[in-house]
Amino acid sequence: MKSFTYERVDSAAAATAAFARTPGARFIAGGTNLLDLMKLEIETPQHLIDVSRLALDKIEATADGGLRIGAMVRNTDLASDARVRRDYGLLTRALVASASGQLRNKATTAGNLLQRTRCPYFYDTNQPCNKRQPGSGCAAIGGFNRLHAVVGASDACIATHPSDMAVAMRALDAAIETVDAAGKARAIPIADFYRAPAKTPHLETVLAPGELITAVTLPKPVGGTHIYHKVRDRASYAFALISVGAIVQRDGSGRVALGGVGYKPWRVEAAEAALPRGAKPVADGLLAGARTTHENAYKLPLVERTLAGVLTQAKG
Amino acid sequence: MQTPEEYELSRRGVLVGGAASVATVTMVPIGTAAAATPPAKSPPTAKVAFEVNGTARELELDTRTSLLDALREHLHLTGTKKGCDHGQCGACTVIVDGRRINSCLTLAVMHEGEKITTIEGLGTPDKMHAMQDAFVTHDGYQCGYCTPGQICSAVAVLDEIKAGVPSHVTADLGAAPAVTKVELRERMSGNICRCGAYSNIIDAITDVAGVKA
């Protein structure tokens, strides 16, 4: 870990100002991924701005009947919130399927969205990785890639986004509220938040340098049955091979988002129209244009079968 | 579903041997300017004051010091273990302001003013916490290395269930979770025990919680 200076700030404005003032700065909140990466010198900030105590730790009702979740709300608190459990069960289900109790006690809403991939080649600084060291190559292609992306990937990177929470957020049409150093706020639909790897897999989100996530908003509840099926080899404390987050209405319509298949939580709204007709047409639509390797081709039938199981479960 | 297209082998970076059988690779650490040797500067430090097991502690630490290393190397509270240092095993679990966390994945300086409970704060060999006692009775450990983390987690897990925190196996999100073996197994899954004492650990926790099997 490279040495760094440290400061704690008490407002979003102070945080963005500190960022603008200090070269090589990063925000730190829960730290459960950033410190992990700093220990391996995959992340090498020269200055850490501790935003963990900002007063962004509330979950509040919005005027349009939705929820605003403060960026610093811990995963445990978000999952436990009575309104979330009642109206956004998919979000609670995704959260409690992720990581461990200890990590969920520390990890924040904003930090969860900004998790970096768990590709083992990204984590091994001796290996080529275009995400970690642009231009060095992708060792996962042609290497061990059982866990890797089947949609949205490029010849430069086949990494997946590891978040479960983001899959639920995507199905729930969340928006990400930010503020930048100039004090300018904006709301980014989660559909537009992550950048495709293309030739620049090191650029992962549309956030500008120093732009701070302040909240995530959820529109008003859509009802329906909420199911999150995370498929993994071991029963807990593992990243998803794939996951299916679904909201299914009584008439069979609904929404589906996938985890573990691409660089972002994967949702294709157009494919959802086929939901009343069963899993196959929806999976076909979701995975259109899929590119697989010898080791991860199983994800295509797995998505279809898992979705079929979810739809059966939704029928009760 | 269409026939998936296979990837070509990546061209760049994967220069392994090849026909020439020898390739030269240079490993340059990431994010480091290959400049001339800089003069050694003392690393930045910061002060932090917190409470550990009821005792106020003040430390001036290299900012990089994890809470785990602050406990083990600076306060010599070595009951908290370093198993992986990356949040992948749970051996470093401590309770901070009533919540269990991985002390390896947090900076000590971020815990200003907080109350930290480690395994040493739960009990001593002569005056063991009920959970520690139950672990001995049920042989809920073998090599002992993951044990302090398991015990800190177990103590916190019972509080989490009491507080109504849901888990992956909680069937009804509208109802309060119960202390069952299935709930405990899921909630304890962030604490790996390679000796495989899991079955006994769950027996120990249910014993403390007063649950019938």
Add this chain to the structure above:
Amino acid sequence: MKFDTPATTNPIDQMKIVGKPTNRIEGPLKTTGTAPYAYERHDVAANQAYGYVVGSAIAKGRIASMNLDEARAAPGVIAIVTADNAGKLAKGDFNTAKLLGGPDIEHYHQAIALVVADSFEQARAAASLVRVEYARGKGAYDLAAAIDTAIKPKASFGTEPDSAVGNFAAAFAAAPVQIDARYTTPDHSHAMMEPHASIAAWEGDKLTVWTSNQMIAWSVGDMAKTLGIPKENIRFDSPYIGGGFGGKLFNRADVLLAALGAKAAKRPVKVALPRPLMINNTTHRPATIQRVRLGATADGKLTAIGHESWSGDLPGGGPETAVAQTRLLYAGENRMTAMRLAVLDLPEGNAMRAPGEAPGLMALEIAVDELAEKLGIDPIALRVLNDTQVDPEKPSRPFSQRQLNKCLETGADKFGWSKRAKPGATRDGRWLVGMGVAAAFRNNLNGPSAARVRLAKSGVVTVETDMTDIGTGTYTIIAQTAAEMMGVPLDKVAVKLGDSAFPVSAGSGGQWGANSSTAGVYAACVKLREAVVQKLGLASDAVFAGGKVKAGRRSVALGDAAADGELVAEDKMEYGDLAEKFQQSTFGAHFVEVGVDAMTGEIRVRRMLAVCAAGRILNPKAARSQVIGAMTMGAGAALMEELAVDKRFGFFVNHDLAGYEVPVHADIPHQEVIFLDEADPTTSPMKAKGVGELGICGVAAAVANAVYNATGVRVRNYPITLDKLLGKLPDMV
């Protein structure tokens, strides 16, 4: 003491303390965080500096150049050790690759430098400033591709790579029912929770290390050889070991580099291997490709048994002895086994819990299940039918004890085996449910083992031996042994382990530790009893009980024998040829029920039972824990554990505890263990055998067979993950 005739009655047979379920005597220390592990010994040496290991970035080739300037100039750096400046180092007898590499690189993450600094943070940061240019060489990393280059290895530990009895080829060809299948097991990592760690300190030319090591005397000897100093100048201390499973049998880079770092820094140095480095830096259980051929008569009598295994290792390494059990487990007149070894430039392969049998039974016990199905015979009945009470290769040599059939039958009864349906026929909601069984088998090994016992005036008996407790419960069984022998309660016994200043024990490995080390303590206690009787002037048939020594009408407090000074006795148990006259083995049966998600193929273990026959069980509580722990590791081997090999770069890719998945709480149901009554007078006066490795033998096959019973899908390549089932599961509704 020499043990060369079967034991008769002795004080252990009282079983007042030995054989009783007993809480571990070190439990209060371990559960309160006060048991000191290697890296935590702040108390033993002042002014400790921190060492951080740099691992090679390539698997094979050479270091073209190394530039230490930036690292040396980094804050807090005291010294940097490399092969260039470490002086002449020999390779230890127990190491295949050098612990400090360079300029030649033998495997990925082989240690090439240690950076020593004032703090951990400084050492870690400076380690990344070591600039290395490599000339990458061509290596072999793919076992399947190297199989044609595999050769017949030389005999190791007296075992020839090939065996043959009768005419296997003819008998197999003639057998009316045949199984001929290939199985693969992947590379496995010990993944013990405590990383390899050591503190080293020099006083003049004398070296002390506080380390985490299973085999103290071996490692002292290897350290002496490596450093070229007399072993009398080296002390190892390893009282608590946070798991080993074979991964800490030998010196690893931490201890050597701590010693070299301490010399270079001129102050004590502590080193722990970083978790992401451990898997490629240290040893692992090598992958195997196995071919099993079974020929049987129509009524299930085995007539031909053939088992071949291919594995790889670095040059100079050995094979994974996966065929070993097949020479002894079942009757059959025509038999063959063979092992072949390929050179692979992956990290060093070596022993992991039940080396040989663990992967060997993963294959053999699926093959037996396949044969049972082909024959239409219950797999338990098939095994019972082919039981043998003698060494099948040498019928004049009986097993000392063999209750395999009783293990199988007892387990079948307890587990509800009769409810097992045909494959794919049992459904519980979305789960396909199945049961599987496999035999467990592991040889018993004894090794010479010495101990010293001290009797104090207080009546406290202190045992000293360099034996180690790696979670095995050794502290407690040694205390039980001494208490039984000296007639004192358990709390009057103190046990000190793991110090090379103590008498040399058998150490912990190969499940030989429990019986061997307690037998050594038995021998020392026999001597102490003689000294007590003599000191007190009592008849030699005096009885030691209740803290007193009684002979005739005299009854004296035991401590009185030490009234004018501590009494000390030391002895070593050595063995005659009983292990040649009798085949000493341990047996068991594993029963597993699994559920397989009919849609996703996710596999979850629902029930587990082991029935074991393994001699006298010294502490049923800790022995049960050893078995359930091994069952857990076996479940991991069945369902998730696999070191993923990058066949281009030559390393294990998933080299941390997130990537290399081992079972967590949620994977393991309540586990049951039954020990059959047994006392084996041929093994030692303790009449015990090993049990810690028996528990893992066969578990994975029982899981595999249960998955088959649940789904009708036979997977022969471990681990059994859902991607191997998906295409073969029932169609979606």
